[in-house]
Amino acid sequence: MYDFPLWPARASTTAGSVDALFIFLVALAGFMSIAIFIMIVVFAFKYRRRAGHRAEQIEGSVPLEITWSAVPLAIFLTIFVWGAVIYFRERTPPRGAEEVYVVAKQWMWKLEHEQGQREINELHVPVGRDVKLIMTSQDVIHSFYVPAFRIKQDVLPGRYTTAWFHATRPGTYHLFCAEYCGTAHSGMIGQVVVMEPAQYSGWLSGGIISGSLAATGETMFQQLGCPTCHRFDIQGRGPNLQGIFGKPVQLEDGRSVIADENYIRESILSPSAKVVSGFKPIMPTFQGLVNEEQLTALVAYVKSLTPQAGGGAGTPNISSPVEQKKE
Ligand code: CUA
Secondary structure (H helix, E strand, O other), rough: OOOOOOOOOOEEOOOOHHHHHHHHHHHHHHHHHHHHHHHHHHHHHHOOOOOOEEEEEEEEHHHHHHHHHHHHHHHHHHHHHHOOOOOOOOOOOOOEEEEEEEEEEEEEEEEEEOOOOEEEEEEEEEOOOOEEEHHHHOOOOOOEEEEOOOOOEEEOOOEEEEEEEOOOOOEEEEEEEOOOOOOOOHHEEEEEEEEEHHHHHHHHHHHOOOOOHHHHHHHHHHOOOOOHHOOOOOOOOOOOOOOOOOEEEEEEOOOOOEEHHHHHHHHHOOOHHHHEOOOOOOOOOOOEEEEHHHHHHHHHHHHOOOOOOOOOOOOOOOOOOOOOOOO
């Protein structure tokens, strides 16, 4: 089945279960279509017009009605539960996954690893590890689609969406944009290169790296003057950002939100949208001052201030923020 030309390679942990459900749906639809066709032919013969034969009207039958209600209900509920289980598993990135930031634009994919490696239209990942993608678009809606992994996720401007996969076979697989995004949409393609762990570490250590993503973010944090208010030693005019990632935040208007990537992003671009309880809405917006990639770095830095927030690949060479808070 694997070499069947209509079937893309199965190279992730979810591919098998997605295919199983797909095959079940096709088989079910095929069975129903064939059964209905046979019935049509059989009944056309059996009840054809003949002298002395008349079809009889059946005036209701409780067992028959229960059967034709219960059987489809059971089939549909099976499809629903089966599909929901796969959906929730695909929608929930496992903890400790390696994180890759994706910025889509007309018409290319820009990818950035936690360790600082940047790629265009090519994503290198290790086999046998969970990889989480944190994605946003610089312009219109795109969609990150890797058939061999059976994952497809829309990439939207103005917010982060996530997807994850666990590659099971080394190889090179297609990456497509699956949302019509303009003239060169069909050219917005790339490849995902799945490597053996040793090969991958070799790849990671090669090339020119300007430091980890979080370290880049830290530099920006200093340059933009954020530490003036967001202090780590004493309570500043803005909240202390250490240890907040992934935790609930109490807001001034009584709401409580989880400090995830989208929250940090929004707090940088529209600071007054969600003001933390006990603080004043004095922070200026950084809309237009930072681009998507710089935002990504800032988000990665704020995340790194919370130990084991995500970042499975570790965040080495980041000194404790307390040590370098010289302004
Ligand atoms: Cu990007 Cu289509």
